[in-house]
Every structure is written in structure tokens, then in C-alpha cells.
């Protein structure tokens with residue numbers, strides 16, 4: 675499989691009122707995060723190393739990368755990423771549905787404040803940073819409208835869970851649950867087929883469940899230093915409950931179907947606008 679990019683939950687902090695921008699509206703400095711509980715956040719075990727710009731660093735491509743991988747055009751990438759975000763916000767039924775659901779839940783999204791295009795480690799395509807309540811789109815990885823739509827929807831499911839469901843990202847079961855929901859509602863159906871290119875349609879329920887389990891496990895492993903066994907156990911512990919929870923999209927999006935549009939049209943019936 676070509677597609678290896680993962681989403682990850684960037685960091686964790688005590689839940690903040692989403693309407694109150696965090697005290698630090700600037701990029702967080704994980705080393706100096708004032709942590710009421712006096713816990714030292716290890717940047718690596720919390721996935722911060724995957725998002726160098728989250729630490730206030732400017733991404734600097736090495737000579738080797740400039741020569742061989744064509745990097746060194748971050749400004750262009752950022753603009754193009756922001757254009758794709760804007761396009762999805764205007765045109766993607768899924769993204770619009772998530773934005774409406776967040777708004778109705780009291781966590782309205784302001785594009786400038788809550789969505790950031792950044793250069794990330796090439797192993798991740800996006801992330802959700804609960805410390806700043808921000809979705810990160812990895813501009814060097816998610817380069818197409820389709821991928822940006824996938825990342826936005828996936829990360830906004832984490833944002834929704836954080837807003838609505840009292841999520842504690844330090845709790846492995848909670849993390850597994852929100853990753854199961856994100857994989858279930860997006861990656862293992864319509865979106866995966868769209869941007870992985872090589873995905874076979876997961877029509878059979880068994881296959882769909884396996885896909886969700888695998889994807890959720892990979893997402894947990896991408897940012898937490900736990901063993902595969904621990905990640906699998908957490909996913910299995912919460913699977914049936916979290917797999918059945920289809921809020922706020924209301925249905926699994928099947929490939930090549932009108933589900934995505936139907937979900938958006940029906941959203942008002944569930945109280946989302």
C-alpha cells in the first residue's frame with residue numbers, strides 16, 4: 675500500500691473551553707507548556723516530533739532534500755494547502771457537515787484560528803492538537819483536495835469528540851475510541867478508496883471492521899509509545915461501543931455512493947446545521 679500517512683493526536687492537555695482561545699494563541703512550546711499537573715510532556719512520546727513547527731521551529735529542508743526531493747517551497751505549499759482547505763470548506767459535504775456539527779455543539783470552527791497548514795514529518799498527513807484545539811494539515815503530505823478533505827474530516831471527528839464527549843487523550847482507551855470513530859466514519863470507506871487509490875471497496879462488514887481496527891491501531895501506534903499488543907488490546911476493549919457510534923455523520927460513507935451528500939442533507943434532522 676502506498677498510503678502510509680497517519681493522523682495523530684498531537685498532544686494532550688487539560689481540556690480547555692473551546693470558546694476561549696488558549697492563553698497561548700501562538701504556537702505552543704512543548705518544552706515550556708505550563709502544565710498544571712507538573713507532568714513533563716515528552717515531545718517524542720506525545721508525537722510532537724512529528725510536527726516540528728508546533729514547537730515554534732521553522733522547517734529547514736536540508737541540501738539533500740532540496741536536491742533530491744524538491745523541497746524548499748514551503749510558502750507555495752502553504753498557500754496551496756490553504757486553498758485546498760478553503761475549497762473543502764465551501765464544497766465538501768463531509769467537511770461542511772462536520773463544521774455544522776461542531777458549531778451546533780458549541781465549538782464553532784474559525785478557519786484562521788482552528789486550522790493550520792504546516793510542514794510535518796512525512797509519516798503523518800495531519801493531526802489534532804487538543805492543547806491549542808487546532809487541526810493540523812500536513813502541507814507537504816496532503817497535497818490534493820481529496821486528501822485534505824480526508825484529513826479535515828478525520829481530525830474534525832477528534833475535535834468533535836473533544837468538544838462533545840469529554841475526551842481524555844491521555845487515556846489509551848479514549849484515544850483508541852476516537853481513532854476507531856474516525857477510521858469508521860471516513861478512512862475505511864469512501865475516503866480511503868478515494869485517496870489511497872488502490873483500496874478495494876470494503877463492502878463486506880467483516881472487512882470493514884478489520885479495516886477500522888487496523889487503521890485505529892496504526893493511528894494509536896503512530897504517536898504513543900505503546901506496544902502493538904497494548905494498542906490492539908485498547909482497540910478491542912472499546913471496539914463495539916465506539917464502532918456503533920456514528921455521530922455526527924450518522925452513517926458509514928460507502929464508496930461510490932450518494933451517502934456523503936445524503937448525510938449532509940439530513941444533518942439538520944439530527945440537530946446539526
Ligand SMILES: [Zn+2]
Nearest residue numbers: 681682856893
Ligand atoms: Zn486520528
